[in-house]
Amino acid sequence: MPELYSSNQPKEEVKKTTKREFLPPQSGHCLSSLLILPKKGVHFDTQDPEEEILLILRRHWITNLPWFFIALVLFFAPAVLTFFPLLASFPEKYRFVFVIVWYLITLMFIFEKFLAWLFNMTIITDERIIDIDFVNLTTKKISDCELDKIQDVSFNNSGAFGTIFNYGDVTVQTAAEIVEFVFEDIPRPAKVAEILQKLRTEEKIEALEGRIR
């Protein structure tokens, strides 16, 4: 049968979007401890094409203070040491090299600590939780758990800083291979726990309605 009409325009793919009233509005930037609905450019290597990142969590920025103070001390130490001539017996060029090496070590210390903070993160998508840990220079550990496998979500704020800056641990008990996920020192733990519980409910409703991907 002859074809009467055919459109040359490719069919536009309609992406299903679920409106989630319980999610706070989009906020945060790439250095935030709590990134809500990050921009489209952010993705991870095992992400499905239809999977949407809802939250990116990392330790609260205040937890960086201890290494930040150490870095400050390391930075000013050569200047302070000029008052205590420990290296006075060394030739001038050796003293100069000592200062250069000192600052090289300081720079690497700062960069490593920053990387450890930036990339040890938890990603919550509309399908699962992904916990990314870079244990040391050569070891990475990535665990994930589907939202419908979540059994229990609890949280705690502890310590003076935790109470003042509103950060704490969220513990997720699951029926998956890894039975417990602990997100340490994350900001707004109560809100994150609530979002996780609502996402779990949403996922279970989808499963009942047969809409699960």
Place this chain on the structure above:
Amino acid sequence: MDNIIDTILNINIWGIAKLFVLLGLAVYVVFAFIVVRQVRLMTDVVFGILTGSLRLVSWVLFLFSAFIFLFVLLLL
């Protein structure tokens, strides 16, 4: 016996110090290269978070440490 004592007394202590400094810096250069690889690995796992800047910083650190190694080799 006198030869041994003479040899010990004639050891250039600053030559040994230079050797150790260069050895330490060589280890640092290797470490900086591992960091370059590590940053590459991290930014491949999670893409879009300061990817370009972090890769640039890691390469700058590596090249700077290699430059310092050569500089110290010539200076000491």
